[in-house]
Amino acid sequence: MIEKRHTVRKYLDKPLDMDLIGLLNDCIEQINKLYDLTFKLVTNNSDGLSSLARLMSNNSVQNYIILAGKDSSDLDEKIGYCGADLILYAQGLGLNTWWCGGMFNGKNALKHLDDKTVRVNGVIAIGYGKTQGVPHKSKRPDQISHYQGKAPDWFKSGIKALLLAPSALNRQPYIVDGVGNKVSFKVKNGAFSQVDLGIGKYFFELGADKSNFEWEDTL
Template identity: 55%
Template sequence: MTMKEAMKERHTVRKYKNKDIPADIVSCLKERIADNNKVHGLNLALVTHNSEGLSGIAKMILARGVNNYFILAGTETLDLDEKLGYCGTDLILYAQTMGLNTWWVGGMFNKKGAQKNLAMDHVKINGIIAVGYGETQGVPHKSKVATEISEYKGSVVPQWFKNGVEALLLAPTALNKQAFKVIGEGKQVQITYGNGHLSGVDLGIGKYHFALGAGEENFEWKTENPRLV
């Protein structure tokens, strides 16, 4: 499965089988985490065989069998949340290519529980991502349409822009708000996201999806929204 295929197959899954992730797949996930940490200066981590990062309410009401998760963490900077969203998206799609399911846990994670599983205590944690073998593959959520979130300033909308917006509509966002606004002109693209506690994370998620769908070789972010590299 390719990353683009994973983007279409991925859906939120909150209930998981009592099945360990094989050691070779754990190793691959950790390598992917290390690459993201090195490139973006983050402190992402994978925790296996415990549920300490999930809040008690989430365990009682929403989740079942969550025993593995990615911790989204890094040193506090102005663009930290955007980086966490961008790299977290890379991890959930990569996990999907390996036959795993995920749930991006924003407001219902246990910060102290997650912190216990990090080697450093000076970083900010802004969520976890449950990962494992889902009891189901999840289902698509109701989505906005392209005209509600995008605009292209030109007589002909290029196919790469259409593909990017289509990919963006597949992105997970807090409360499924999809509060994106994408404006294209020539080969330049500007993307913004509405206000809210997780708006920076959602912006990073959106940038990853748009770039994956459009193809990074086909466009460039406007300077006020530089591409994360």
């Protein structure tokens, strides 16, 4: 599923199947309960996207997921981690997604939420893509990672998966170090860096299998 997922910015004029809406809402409800977040699927609307995002999509986006939660020191990392889970779940349902990065309208998105005190920090466009997208230009494993000694297969698999992850501004700002079964993970400072941290951790865990390693404190 990781290999099949690519960013898609243009969508068919086709409403989401009601069964898929139900599955997405169930998944979002579980995420919200488990991580104390306020994600929400908005259908037949694109007001949470910025004017630039709508222009880039030729006004073809009809649905999006609001990424929001109560403000806290780890909110952005949770948004990234759980948003990553959602885009892969959507891919498995035959849908396509676009993590809009900085191109969202938080004020408009907030109108769709009951709790107006939460912070919105992103939206994910979702629908039936006109194409399945194409792989993005990727860095090499040695540009983002280092393992002390001979890298085990699980570490290599984690890095491979990480390089297939979206990043909020498409910069792959990751720095991953491993020694034994300990892995430290950090991102270069910048806009949405903590969102990228969450996205990256999710993809690395998926590739490496969490049973093979332990996270060290982020440097």
